[in-house]
Each structure stands twice: as structure tokens, then as C-alpha cells.
Amino acid sequence: MDILDIAIIGGGPAGLTASIYAIRSGLKAVIFDKGIYGGQANQAPWIENYPGFDEISGMDLMDKMRAQAMKYVEIKDSENVESITKDDRNFIVKTSKEEYHFRSVIYATGSVHRRLGAPGEGRLLGKGVSYCATCDGFFFKDKKVAIIGGGNNAATEAIYLKKLGTDVTIVHRRDELRAEDSHKDTIVEMGINVVYDSVVEEILGENMVEGIRLKNVKTGDISDLNFNGVFISIGDIPQTELVKDMGVDIDDSGYIVVDKAQRTNIPHFYTAGDVSGGFRQIITACSEGAIAANSAHEDLAKPYWT
Numbered sequence: 001m002d003i004l005d006i007a008i009i010g011g012g013p014a015g016l017t018a019s020i021y022a023i024r025s026g027l028k029a030v031i032f033d034k035g036i037y038g039g040q041a042n043q044a045p046w047i048e049n050y051p052g053f054d055e056i057s058g059m060d061l062m063d064k065m066r067a068q069a070m071k072y073v074e075i076k077d078s079e080n081v082e083s084i085t086k087d088d089r090n091f092i093v094k095t096s097k098e099e100y101h102f103r104s105v106i107y108a109t110g111s112v113h114r115r116l117g118a119p120g121e122g123r124l125l126g127k128g129v130s131y132c133a134t135c136d137g138f139f140f141k142d143k144k145v146a147i148i149g150g151g152n153n154a155a156t157e158a159i160y161l162k163k164l165g166t167d168v169t170i171v172h173r174r175d176e177l178r179a180e181d182s183h184k185d186t187i188v189e190m191g192i193n194v195v196y197d198s199v200v201e202e203i204l205g206e207n208m209v210e211g212i213r214l215k216n217v218k219t220g221d222i223s224d225l226n227f228n229g230v231f232i233s234i235g236d237i238p239q240t241e242l243v244k245d246m247g248v249d250i251d252d253s254g255y256i257v258v259d260k261a262q263r264t265n266i267p268h269f270y271t272a273g274d275v276s277g278g279f280r281q282i283i284t285a286c287s288e289g290a291i292a293a294n295s296a297h298e299d300l301a302k303p304y305w306t
């Protein structure tokens with residue numbers, strides 16, 4: 001039976017960078033990626049804070065990272081990891097296709113979009129409700145949409161849709177956006193509407209989105225506004241399902257706890273990227289991937305039980 005050095009779970013910026021560093025340091029690694037490669041970074045309409053590129057779409061940046069990683073590593077696409085267990089020495093990674101054994105794991109599964117939980121959200125998903133402006137924005141050119149959320153994602157999606165020619169309104173639950181100042185300035189410059197202090201009571205529509213019912217959290221007033229689409233952008237949930245039974249430490253917000261070298265409490269098990277929280281940027285995911293690969297390299301060079 002072949003036992004490789006590292007299973008890298010997740011093909012986003014963290015996993016791809018980890019693979020480049022791992023293999024260049026002489027380790028044997030494989031990436032498992034269950035779906036559309038590139039993770040959530042792939043969905044970023046554009047990126048202006050990744051050094052080396054004044055402006056690049058998430059998809060283009062991930063294409064470049066993936067092409068570079070593939071010079072080194074095998075990426076097992078669409079191979080869903082179903083479980084990770086550990087015997088007295090190695091990790092057993094069971095996928096939808098096979099079972100593999102590894103000396104260590106870099107867990108870089110990222111996060112998924114948080115659901116709003118409003119009535120109508122599930123029923124109208126794909127019928128005007130979306131979590132990704134890059135994927136679905138084109139259908140709303142010249143139409144009217146609401147973006148729910150006040151963070152960087154909500155801001156970039158709002159700006160992206162406005163540039164497409166969409167009539168955009170941001171709906172935020174507080175009286176101030178969380179997004180960085182440069183995004184806030186652009187929102188003002190582009191004349192994007194913002195409705196503050198409001199939460200979505202219901203997404204309205206029979207077969208397609210027709211609007212949203214809002215509640216003003218300060219006055220209690222209820223109002224119905226007409227929209228053709230609702231983009232929900234209220235943060236992420238780290239994907240930790242696979243490690244919950246392994247005894248990996250997870251903090252109160254659901255992120256995997258790591259030290260500065262991306263080591264978890266389980267020997268030879270590392271994480272990188274959004275699943276371990278922190279600043280959650282593409283650049284930091286890459287950095288964490290590189291650090292995790294280096295830690296794996298250092299640890300594999302030691303006698304196992306030290």
C-alpha cells in the first residue's frame with residue numbers, strides 16, 4: 001500500500017499554495033477537491049488587494065494558481081472526501097472513489113455561504129435568490145436587486161452588480177457598513193442605495209422573487225419593497241464536518257484552532273485558509289498554506305513520536 005506524505009483537502013488558495021510548497025520541499029502530496037476548484041475565491045467578482053495584480057477576477061487568479069500548482073501536484077477533482085480517520089500512525093482518507101493513507105493532512109476546506117433563514121429563501125433559491133453575484137449577476141442586468149449584508153463581500157457584490165447596469169440596494173441590519181472604507185467610498189460614488197437598520201422578514205414571490213419584507217429594527221416598521229433578485233452575502237460558515245469526530249479543537253465561532261505554524265492539537269494535522277478563521281483573505285490563505293506545508297515538512301523530518 002502506498003502511503004503518501006500529505007493529503008491536502010481543498011483546492012482553494014490555501015490548498016493550492018500548500019501543494020506548491022510541499023512538493024518543492026520534496027514531499028509527496030495530493031489535493032482532493034470536491035467541486036468547482038478555487039473555492040469561494042473563485043466567486044470574487046474582482047480582487048484589488050492581491051499583490052502583483054492591480055485588478056483581477058477571482059476566477060482568473062484561481063486559474064493561474066491552479067495552473068501553477070498542477071505543474072507539481074495531482075489534483076483529484078470531484079473526489080469528495082467522505083471521512084478522515086487515524087490509525088495508530090497514519091491518516092485514512094476515504095473518498096467517494098477510494099481509500100488512501102497519508103502521514104499527514106492539511107485541511108483547507110474553506111467555508112460555505114451563511115444562510116439568512118428567512119421564509120422564501122430556500123423556496124426561491126435559483127429563482128431570484130442567489131449567494132454569488134459573479135455566478136448569477138448577468139441575469140439581473142437592468143433589473144432591481146437587494147444585497148443583504150454589510151461586509152466586504154456584500155460591498156464588492158453590490159459594486160459588481162451596479163457596474164453590470166443593475167439597480168442595487170444594500171440592506172444592512174445596523175446603521176453602519178462593516179466593509180472597508182475604500183468600498184464604502186465607491187458605494188457612495190456609484191450612488192448605490194443603502195437601507196440601514198433593517199432585517200429581512202421574508203423573501204416575497206410565488207415562482208420568482210418579487211420583493212422583500214423588511215423590518216426596521218429601531219422603529220419596528222414593516223415595509224415591502226419590490227426586487228427581481230436577492231443576493232445574500234452575510235458571511236461564511238467554516239466547513240469542519242469532516243473533523244468533528246477526530247477531536248480537533250474548534251473555537252466558539254466554529255473555526256479550527258491552530259498555532260502560528262498552522263498546527264492543530266492533532267499531531268500531523270494542519271489547517272490553512274478560511275476554515276481556521278483569522279483575517280480570511282486570499283493572501284492570508286496562501287500564506288497559511290505555505291506555513292502548513294513547511295510545518296508538515298519539519299514534522300515529517302522528525303522521528304514520529306517526538
Ligand code: NAP
Pocket residue numbers: 049116148149150151152153154156173174177178199233234235236279280281
Ligand atoms: P463578514 O465580514 O463576516 O460580514 C458579514 C456581514 O453580514 C456583516 O455586515 C454582518 O452584519 C451581516 N450579517 C451576518 N449575519 C447576518 C444576518 N443573520 N442577517 C443580516 N445580516 C447579517 O463576511 P463577508 O463580507 O462575507 O466576508 C468574509 C471574509 O472575506 C471577511 O473576512 C472579509 O473581509 C473577506 N473579504 C474581503 C474582501 C476584500 O475586498 N478585501 C472582499 C470580500 C471578502 P454586522 O456588520 O452587523 O455584523
